[in-house]
Amino acid sequence: MSLSKIIILILVSSLGYSSFLPDSFKVQLTEKAMKIGRKKSKQVVGNFNYKYPGQVRYENEQMTFVSNKTNSWRYVPPFMPGEKGEVYVSKRNRNVIAKLFDVLRNGLKSNGVYKVKKHGDQNYFLDFTAKGVKDYNIKSVILAFNSSKLQFADLSKMSLTYADGKLVDLFLNSMNSSVNFDDSFFVFKTPANTKTINQ
Numbered sequence: 001m002s003l004s005k006i007i008i009l010i011l012v013s014s015l016g017y018s019s020f021l022p023d024s025f026k027v028q029l030t031e032k033a034m035k036i037g038r039k040k041s042k043q044v045v046g047n048f049n050y051k052y053p054g055q056v057r058y059e060n061e062q063m064t065f066v067s068n069k070t071n072s073w074r075y076v077p078p079f080m081p082g083e084k085g086e087v088y089v090s091k092r093n094r095n096v097i098a099k100l101f102d103v104l105r106n107g108l109k110s111n112g113v114y115k116v117k118k119h120g121d122q123n124y125f126l127d128f129t130a131k132g133v134k135d136y137n138i139k140s141v142i143l144a145f146n147s148s149k150l151q152f153a154d155l156s157k158m159s160l161t162y163a164d165g166k167l168v169d170l171f172l173n174s175m176n177s178s179v180n181f182d183d184s185f186f187v188f189k190t191p192a193n194t195k196t197i198n199q
Helices: 003-018 096-106 130-136
Strands: 024-034 042-051 055-060 064-067 072-076 085-090 114-118 123-128 138-145 155-162 167-176 194-198
Touching (some): 042 096, 055 096, 096 130, 123 130, 130 138
Parallel strands (some): 085 194
Antiparallel strands (some): 024 042, 042 055, 055 064, 064 072, 114 123, 123 138, 138 155, 155 167
């Protein structure tokens, strides 16, 4: 194979690899979760910020979750004024969604974590391998796009089935990939009057 053909192949593969998931983005995330044995789903709306690799900041009215390459924090504000809030600190990234977005850099191509199947006109089914289920605690994900371009910016919904059978729908709104987060954004600063719990 000629050098020019090799260069073209490298360029094409790198474009396909990097174009699906941006290096960073922010999105309004609506989460609908259905636990096993329950008939009603629970809905939570929050702001989700992501930077590759594995850096997330997610905030809703109930809690704040922040993680980077070495630490993660889950902060629960006080229920009543004057009470203490709680922050759970871990020396590793415990966020499954952060790990999922990292692996989605593979795009709509089968890999060691999941196998890709077409699922309707603009949907794709990610069937997790045995290793993928073990590492991510996820059995499958359905990606629903609002455009035939199948770009990450057109992703409108992610339906996750966890290994324990829990079902979670993530609705993505107001996607903005023209953001550049400083690493300090993914370090949580503990407020005063907060109890720290190391995990």
